[in-house]
Structure formats: structure tokens, C-alpha cells
Amino acid sequence: MCMKRMIAWIPLTVAALVTVSSCTKDPIKNLSDEESRLYITNRDSSANFASYKTYSIADSVAVIENNSFSGDQATAADQQALAAVRAALESRGYVRVGRNQSPDLGVNVSRLYNTTTNVVDLNNYWNDYGGYYDPYYWGYGGYGYGYPSAYGLVQSTEAMLSVDILDLKNAPVSRTIRVIWNGLIRGSGVFGSDAMTSGIQALFAQSPYLKTVQ
Template sequence: MNEVMVSRMLLVAVASVTMLASCQKDPLKKMSPSDSRIYITNRDESVDFNSFKTYSITDSVGVIEDNQLLGKDRSEFDANIINALKTTLQAKGFTEVPRSESPDLGITVSRIYSTSTGLVSYPGYWDSYGSYYDPFYWGYGGLDYYDPIYYGANYYSTYSITQGALSVDMLNLKDAAADNAIKPVWSAMARGSGVFAPSAAEGEVSAFFEQSPYVGTNQ
């Protein structure tokens, strides 16, 4: 075999490898914003959700940055999340009532912004909501939020949030007076690319409840 033929064969081989490489899929480049999102849900396993029939939901969203409440807002995304939660809770058999009618459950929604990384404890982080939606909001002045250290083991998840996270919490108002505290019974968090896009709201709520089939009045 002469040198010219060897050179041509090498060129063909290199070209073939290059073409194969160019045809390989890059999963990261192909990933859509929805594919990048992570959903976490947690519950109080001692709670029977069939015991709850009514709920009240906040009409605005808490905006939290670096563990500080900046205020309340109702952006297009916020409105979409609240509406999606109402639709889903109705489909689950819950009835929305005003706070003045002593709802069984209180639903709070927050947008959390942070550039830090660390360890999140579930349900340990729930007690921080005393500074976001205090008991007076739900008509239980003088009560504290339940300290989760008293009811079961904590669950931990590492996090790194640069674009923010959506947090939804379901609070037990039905037994607040008897328990002398407002206990969280369910929480959900979403983080990832485009988590606050108005078009993402419905899908995020769906993802939360797909992970939580036990939430409902007839489950």
C-alpha cells in the first residue's frame, strides 16, 4: 500500500470520527427550562388529609431574599400560581372559604431568592414562616408556629439557589387552637431555570401534587 493511499484512508477515518462526534447529542444543550427544575414535597405523615374540608389561600406572595421578607407581591406569575393552586385544590375536593370563616387549612406561597448554598432541613425550615405569615394573619393571635423538632425526624437536602425557588406551605388551622400552635402539614418547593415564568405556574403545581397523591378529601 503506497503512502498516498494510507494518507487518504487516514483522512477518511478522521472525517468519519468528526461526523460521528458532530451527530452526538449534548443533553445539557437540549435540556429545556422545565427539564432543569427540581421539585421537593414533604408532609406530616401523622395527618389524615381527609379530615380537612376547607381552605383559605393568601391573595399575594411573600418575597424573601437572603432570609428576609421584603414584602408581598402579586405578579403575573404569582396570580397564575394562586389560581393553579385553587383549581387543583378544588379538584382534590377542598372548598375555598374566606379567612373569617375558620378554614381548616391555610395556604401560603413564597418566592425565595438567594445566592447561597447549604443544607435545607425539611420540615425544619417551616418554623421560619412565623416571620412571613404570622398567626394574626389567620386569626390566631398569640399562637406560635409549631416547632417541628417535636414531631418526627427532619429530612435534609442540599441546595444551591441562584435564580430563586417557589415555596408553598399548607398549614393546619383546624387544630390550631387545640394545639396552641399552627402546624404545617405539607410543603412543596420548586427550583431551577425559569421557575418564576408565568407559563410555568400550572406545570409546577401539577408536579407538586403528582408527588403528593395523598392530599385530598377523598384519598
């Protein structure tokens, strides 16, 4: 076989290998927005969810950027998210009351934006800002938020929706506002109104223990 033929083999072989390797399925491109999302819930294992009867929820959503509170908002999508939380809690037997009527539970809904690839430290952000959901809001000025451990779940460079349920009933005794349940939605398009509503429904659906009887 002549040298010319040998030389012809090289680019053709490389082209064949490159062509076949380009057939590799990209796992991210093969996901829809909904499939890209994670719904993560955690609970305080010592909490007896049936012992709480009432709850209060704000009518806006906290916006937290890089672990700092940057204001509260109530866009149409935010209001749908809040409505979805209210509907879920009421379907589990909890009764909504005003925050001045000694609710057993407080509910915080937050939009989190992280522009760096740091592990999100949920222990810190509740304690660091002095904004709308300052412990004063719940009538327990000076108290800290007690977060269950291991909430820095995965790295993030994007946006998340967080729903926290706070134990206000036992705060005077424990002198801390325990977060007894947290739901976190991560992934593409989490702040779309449909995505927030369906995401919140998913968070509650995977938390069947979160219920009470009046």
C-alpha cells in the same frame, strides 16, 4: 524515524485527545428548562388529609430573600400560581373560605431567593420574620410554625417556589401551626407563569393522598 517526526507526533496526539474529549456531552446543557426542574413534595405522615374540608389562601405571594421576608407581591405570574393552587385544591374536594371563617387549612405560596450556597432551612424562615404570613395572619398570634423535619433538602443558589399547606384546624389544640404538606419547585425559570402553573400541577399530581370528600 527522525526526531522531526517524533516531535510532530506530540501536538497531533494531544490535539486528537483534546478533540475527542471535547465531544463529552455536557449534562446541564443537554437539559431544557423544564427538565432542569425538581418538583419535591413532603407531607406530615400523621396528617389525615380527608379530615380537612375548607381552606383559605392569600391573594398574594410572599417573597423571601435569604430566609427573610421582604414583602408580598401579586404579579400576573403570581396570580396564575395562586389560581393554579386554588384549582388544584378545589379539584381535590377542598372548599375555599375566607380566612376569618375558620378554615381548616391555610395555604402559603412563596417565592424564595437564596443568593448564597446554604442549605435552605425552612424551619427557620417561617419563625423569623414578622410579615404577612405571621401567625397572627391566621389568627394564632404567638404560635410558631411546626415544620416536618428534613426540609433542608439540597443546596441552593437560585430561586424556588414553595407552597405550604398549614393545619389551622388543630392549631388551638397543638398550639402550633403544623405544615402538613410542602411542595417545592427548583430549577431554571421557575417563576415563568407557565412554569409556575405547570409546576404546581406537577406538585399536586405527585401527591394523590392530598384530597378530601365533602
